[in-house]
Amino acid sequence: MSEAKDRADALSATALLNCLIREVARPEPRPGADHAVHRLPATGRLLRVRAGRRPAEPCVRTDGGWLPLTFEALVALTADELGRHTGVTNRTVVGEMTDSRDVIAALQDARAAACPPEDPYLRSEQALLAGHRYHPAPKARGAGAPESWLPYAPEAYARFPLELLGVRADVVAEDGDLSLLEVLGTAGPDGYVVLPIHPWELDLLHESGLPAFRDGRLLRLGASAPQAGPAVPTSSIRTVYLPEADLFCKLSLDVQITNGNRRLELRDLLWLRTIGELLAPVFDPLPTASFLADRGYRTADLGGQHAYEGFAVIAREGLRPHLLPGVTPLLAAGIGEGFPGNPLDGLTPERALVWWQRYLDRLVPPVLHAWRAHGLVLECHLQNVLVGVDAAGLPAQVVFRDHEGIRIVAERHRALLDRYASRGPAPVLDAAHGWERLAYCLVTNNLSEIAGALTDRHPELAGELWPRAREVFAGYAAEHGGPAEITALLASPHVPAKTNLLLRWLDVDGADARYTPMANPLY
Secondary structure: OHHHHHHHHHHHHHHHHHHHOOOOOOOOOEEEEOOEEEEOOOOEEEEEEEEEOOOOOEEEEEEEEEEEHHHHHHHHHHHHHHHHHOOOOOOHHHHHHHHHHHHHHHHHHHOOOOOOOOOOOHHHOOOOOOOOOOOOOOOOOOOOOOOHHHOOOOOOOOOEEEEEEEEEEHHHEEEEEOOHHHHHHOOOOOOEEEEEOOOHHHOOHHHHHHHHHOOEEEEEEEEOHHHHEEEEEEEOOEEEEEEOOEEEEOOEEEEEEEOOEEOOHHHHHHHHHHHHHHOOOOOOOOOEEEEEEEEEEOOOOOOOHHHHHHHOEEEEEEHHHHHHOOOEEEHHHHHHHOOOOOOOOOOOOHHHHHHHHHHHHHHHHHHHHHHHOOOOEEOOHHHHEEEEEOOOOEEEEEEEOOOOEEEEEEHOOOOHHHHHHHOEEEOOOOOOHHHHHHHHHHHHHHHHHHHHHHHOOOHHHHOOOHHHHHHHHHHHHOOOOOOHHHHHHHHEEEEEEHHHHHHHOOOOHHHHHHHHEEEEOOO
16 A cells, blocks of 8 residues: 555544544543544444544454454445434445545645745645545545646645636626736737636536637637736635736636535625625724735626636735735645644744734734624634734734635624625624634634644643633623623633534535534633
8 A cells, every 4th residue: 555545544534533523423431541432323333543633543343342444444434324323325425535535645646746835825825735624525626537636736736827718798797896817818809808717617617518619709818928927726726826916816616625616606706895895994903914805706697607607706816915014924724734834833832822822812803803893704714814924933914815705794784685685695694603603713613723733742732722812802802891702602611613524414505504512622
């Protein structure tokens, strides 16, 4: 068995074990300091793992003792448990789990033959070999052959030119400021508008079968202009950054990745401008926090929603106008996962505490401010937060991104929601579910993983990190009249954790999150 497959098996098993332990299993008395035992309630089986933030070495109890499980056996055990637990059989998700493992193995081989980016920001974006550590198939790529997706894989250090289409003016659909796209190239003949598209998506749309290319509504113009530079895929795969142009393009990608198909959805495009207008005043009083605005979208309206979404692009402003002098942006998920140049590496315990405090002070108050003062839920999970570090590697600012993840609190914006009701489904949650989503993103997804990365390096700090976090939440609450949600969070023994395994198994829309209680580290 190859080293790449061994590591892919181990990384994939850890993610699947995290899901099983969090969402399904019940803890049993511990057999020792190094291991944990969990009962799978539907089948009654006992599962033993090496304990820790990254559970490993799964074994199942048999009459002859503890039997080690291969990754394939762990997948089969999971499928049996979930089938009995839910009454649903889902061979598609079983296939995704195996596909994800195979993708990780292929990515490792590709990384070994490629050069990582020199820019530490790009290294942090392209560091996520393991992906979401609490998802059963974090790296599944739609079961396509590696040659179909490796040229576009951030984990393989890909970079490539975008494809440009010319869209006849009478079928252009757009909203917002699209001037950022001008750097990519011209639109060809008079009467056409330029439209960038992900080359993988162009393959998936099967150009030869689209009448719009035959009747002249769409033209192929070739690759984006050389002066724009290559596009570098970020951690989300379908969002690319063009460093030379300082431009992000969020593109449709008709591929199932984690909990959803990554095509840009009409419902999100229609609310893009309004979300931007709501966000604009949030960060005015916050000198060390900002948001990368999605300025607008463009697509080709060819008479059907599938094409409308498939050809869509969102123009997102670049990093440079947002960064404080001397600051280097890094993806929070990359910091949690690890990459060459990670500012957590080499810290003394004392400096690690300083790093954590600076991170808390810059991340937590803006998220709470957006909620309290503006009725907005920022999707502040690890892949939507950039950490600006100073010359000493300490957090100096945070930059949030992605309008699609924002949720509007219904009770705070009823008039606005009524005004735009004709647009269809709005990105809205009631206050209780909005706070649940915020607590998950901020505490469970973000802070817990960064704290885990610090305690992996300095186990002696395990008892010191969360009291500091609690002080930041409590301090914000004291300054702003003790918002009930924050008070309740600090008094609750549990925080919400997203049930990604059950969401996929039951084929629930990725936007329709469901949660299970997890021990609250702030309690």
